[in-house]
Amino acid sequence: MRLRPGLVTDYRSDAGIFKSVTQRVWFVLLIVVAVYLGGGGSLGPVKFSPDIMILLVYALFASIGALGLNIITGMGGQISLGHAFFLGLGAYTAAILGGVEQTRAGAGGVTEVVIRGYGLDMLIWLPAAGIVAALAGLIVAPVATRLRGLYLAFVTVGLVFLGEHIFREAKTLTGGAGNGRPTAEHRMLGFRFDEGGEVFGLYLSKAQKLFFLALILLLVMGLAAKNLFRSRVGRALAAIRDRDIAAEMMGIPLARYKLIAFVISSFYAGIAGALFWAVVGRLTAEGFNFLLSIKYVAMILIGGVATVSGSIMGAFFITFLPKVVEWLASLPGLADYITKDPSGMINTFQLEQILFGLFIVGFLILEPMGLYGIWIRVRNYWKGWPFSY
Amino acid sequence: MSLLQALLNGIALAAVYSLLAMGFVIIYKSMQVLSFAQPALMLFGGWWVVYFATTVSLNFYLAVLIAVVIAAATGLVIERVFLRPMVGKPVFAVAIMTIGLDLSIRVFAGNFYDVSPRSTGDPWGLNTFVFFGRLVINHRRVAAIVVAVAVLLGLLAFFRYSRMGLAMRAAAFDQEVALIQGVSVAAVFAISWALASVLATLASLFINPDLGSLAPTNYVLALKALPVVVIGGLDSIGGALVAALLVGIAEALTGTYQSHLTPYVGQNFSQVVPYLVMFVVLLVRPYGLFGTREVERV
Numbered sequence: 001m002r003l004r005p006g007l008v009t010d011y012r013s014d015a016g017i018f019k020s021v022t023q024r025v026w027f028v029l030l031i032v033v034a035v036y037l038g039g040g041g042s043l044g045p046v047k048f049s050p051d052i053m054i055l056l057v058y059a060l061f062a063s064i065g066a067l068g069l070n071i072i073t074g075m076g077g078q079i080s081l082g083h084a085f086f087l088g089l090g091a092y093t094a095a096i097l098g099g100v101e102q103t104r105a106g107a108g109g110v111t112e113v114v115i116r117g118y119g120l121d122m123l124i125w126l127p128a129a130g131i132v133a134a135l136a137g138l139i140v141a142p143v144a145t146r147l148r149g150l151y152l153a154f155v156t157v158g159l160v161f162l163g164e165h166i167f168r169e170a171k172t173l174t175g176g177a178g179n180g181r182p183t184a185e186h187r188m189l190g191f192r193f194d195e196g197g198e199v200f201g202l203y204l205s206k207a208q209k210l211f212f213l214a215l216i217l218l219l220v221m222g223l224a225a226k227n228l229f230r231s232r233v234g235r236a237l238a239a240i241r242d243r244d245i246a247a248e249m250m251g252i253p254l255a256r257y258k259l260i261a262f263v264i265s266s267f268y269a270g271i272a273g274a275l276f277w278a279v280v281g282r283l284t285a286e287g288f289n290f291l292l293s294i295k296y297v298a299m300i301l302i303g304g305v306a307t308v309s310g311s312i313m314g315a316f317f318i319t320f321l322p323k324v325v326e327w328l329a330s331l332p333g334l335a336d337y338i339t340k341d342p343s344g345m346i347n348t349f350q351l352e353q354i355l356f357g358l359f360i361v362g363f364l365i366l367e368p369m370g371l372y373g374i375w376i377r378v379r380n381y382w383k384g385w386p387f388s389y
Numbered sequence: 390m391s392l393l394q395a396l397l398n399g400i401a402l403a404a405v406y407s408l409l410a411m412g413f414v415i416i417y418k419s420m421q422v423l424s425f426a427q428p429a430l431m432l433f434g435g436w437w438v439v440y441f442a443t444t445v446s447l448n449f450y451l452a453v454l455i456a457v458v459i460a461a462a463t464g465l466v467i468e469r470v471f472l473r474p475m476v477g478k479p480v481f482a483v484a485i486m487t488i489g490l491d492l493s494i495r496v497f498a499g500n501f502y503d504v505s506p507r508s509t510g511d512p513w514g515l516n517t518f519v520f521f522g523r524l525v526i527n528h529r530r531v532a533a534i535v536v537a538v539a540v541l542l543g544l545l546a547f548f549r550y551s552r553m554g555l556a557m558r559a560a561a562f563d564q565e566v567a568l569i570q571g572v573s574v575a576a577v578f579a580i581s582w583a584l585a586s587v588l589a590t591l592a593s594l595f596i597n598p599d600l601g602s603l604a605p606t607n608y609v610l611a612l613k614a615l616p617v618v619v620i621g622g623l624d625s626i627g628g629a630l631v632a633a634l635l636v637g638i639a640e641a642l643t644g645t646y647q648s649h650l651t652p653y654v655g656q657n658f659s660q661v662v663p664y665l666v667m668f669v670v671l672l673v674r675p676y677g678l679f680g681t682r683e684v685e686r687v
Contacts, residue, residue, distance in 0.1 A: 077481075079481050079484070079485075143668060143671060143672050146671070147671060148675075148683070149480055150423050150480060150484060150623065151623070151671065151677075153423075153481075153484060154423075154615055154616065154618075154619045154667070155619075155668065155671060157612075157664075158664035158665075158668060159664075161660075161661050161664050162661050162664055165655065165660070165661045166655075168655070169654070169655025170655075290612075291492075294488055294492065297485055297488070350496045350499070350500060353495075353496045354492070354493050354496050354497070356489070357488075357489040357490060357491070357492035357494075357496070359489075360485060360486060360488065360489030360492075361471060361486050361489040361490060361493070364475070364478070364483075364485065364486045364489070365474050365475065365486075368478075368482065
């Protein structure tokens with residue numbers, strides 16, 4: 001049995017988080033490797049440059065957001081193009097609670113508050129960001145649960161535009177468009193994640209500290225999502241996704257489970273938004289547009305729909321795409337055509353967008369299961385090697 | 390007087406929305422897919438008008454004609470290359486794919502434009518008609534209304550009386566039965582994309598009714614045709630027209646009155662009004678005002 005990881009012999013292991021010992025071993029190994037790489041120069045010989053390190057941090061935080069979208073879209077089959085709105089809500093809630101206040105001297109020596117901020121601890125702003133987003137999800141859900149398929153997709157598009165408007169106009173809270181506002185600080189009980197320093201006698205840079213924070217949070221949220229997938233809620237959602245009418249016939253209350261999925265998904269988005277933009281350090285209203293929603297949809301499509309590992313793979317793929325494009329632009333043959341400024345035939349930003357679009361189109365036509373599907377096929381090939389079946 | 394002015398502007402706006410919305414509805418009726426690529430097609434088609442009318446400096450109407458032909462060809466190619474392989478896939482997948490297409494085409498088309506808006510080179514300029522001394526409407530808005538009405542009447546006649554129109558109606562009603570009766574469903578798909586692309590190109594001429602210019606950022610304006618389609622009901626041509634009027638007038642009224650009646654909701658609030666109307670309508674009628682309620686057999 002040990003030699004055939006695809007074989008499941010009892011119900012317990014079929015419903016388990018890890019289906020086999022092999023998976024458990026690989027999971028632990030992956031974490032050890034991640035910790036080792038994250039430790040960089042302090043723990044081992046391999047050391048990433050700071051910009052790669054910070055991209056890894058972004059990718060890990062984006063993974064949390066992608067997990068959120070996968071819960072509603074991948075698991076529940078409800079197309080949400082409004083993820084940017086919930087990410088934004090989380091980011092702004094965190095910034096208001098955890099950011100610094102900006103004041104200016106007004107008339108008569110009175111200090112006016114230009115942008116609000118309470119400078120609270122991460123223990124407060126992080127859950128608050130999730131909860132505010134979840135509440136918004138709760139408010140939107142009654143409209144959303146009445147709708148099916150494409151109608152829902154449009155309502156969520158509308159949500160993004162309404163959100164963008166609010167973020168742009170509520171200036172004392174959000175700083176509006178253009179310059180924006182400072183974000184929350186990664187600071188928990190006096191421990192600063194946003195500055196380099198010694199931890200247990202090891203020197204860790206800012207990016208490394210954030211990396212470990214992100215890794216731990218992703219582990220928690222990822223396992224929670226995995227658990228959700230195999231719980232009563234997860235099974236109900238899968239049934240709704242596969243055929244909502246049949247699910248209703250089986251006695252699954254559609255509205256309630258869609259609502260649950262919406263709220264949990266928004267919670268994940270809020271957390272991800274808060275953490276992600278706190279690393280960016282600046283919040284502007286333009287950031288939370290339709291394109292951001294599409295980015296997250298691309299993540300779960302490219303990674304793999306309704307899988308935890310797929311969400312993470314997709315988030316890494318999309319986060320590192322700009323880096324790959326940059327590298328492409330630096331190749332001697334291509335450097336003339338791909339430029340950083342708009343003067344060339346095509347600039348890096350445009351190439352990135354086109355690749356986005358083409359990856360979405362390509363994966364949908366050729367490999368609907370995403371990177372996860374490719375991984376499964378590669379795995380099965382080697383499992384059966386040298387036989388093709 | 391400002392009320393009448395707002396209504397007039399709203400009707401002109403509705404003309405543009407109805408052109409874009411028709412494209413959405415035609416594609417939806419034939420393929421049961423909502424194409425997010427419409428704004429990109431508008432930029433793409435509009436660019437050719439800009440190119441032939443200003444860079445090549447042809448006659449404006451000739452430029453529009455050439456652009457329409459190119460747009461139709463583009464629609465055909467897109468349908469054949471990207472949409473045909475997706476037949477039978479879940480609508481969700483196809484809808485997302487059109488978003489991918491939208492992104493790619495928009496970058497492609499956006500690359501033609503400069504940073505500053507480009508004039509479409511239309512003959513209307515800044516001329517205006519003035520009624521009753523104070524009611525002002527510029528020629529471009531009048532042109533928008535005339536073109537929209539003409540095109541829509543033409544389309545309705547096409548669906549009603551032509552062989553292809555009949556085939557399209559049959560395919561929209563039931564694809565498989567239509568196929569058995571000898572309707573080329575593939576041709577229906579192709580024609581509907583070509584039509585949508587052409588309609589988007591025509592809409593591009595009026596998307597900025599004050600200046601008659603085009604810029605890559607105008608896709609946001611075109612995207613507002615989405616709530617219009619949803620309000621009308623995805624599969625209803627008449628609904629799309631009613632919704633276009635509703636949204637156009639609502640937007641124009643908010644644009645006129647909101648800034649001093651409710652200043653606290655911020656500037657440019659009229660831009661999000663279509664989405665708000667959509668929320669309200671969907672809350673009451675989940676399939677839009679005139680959409681067919683989905684009946685499913687288990």
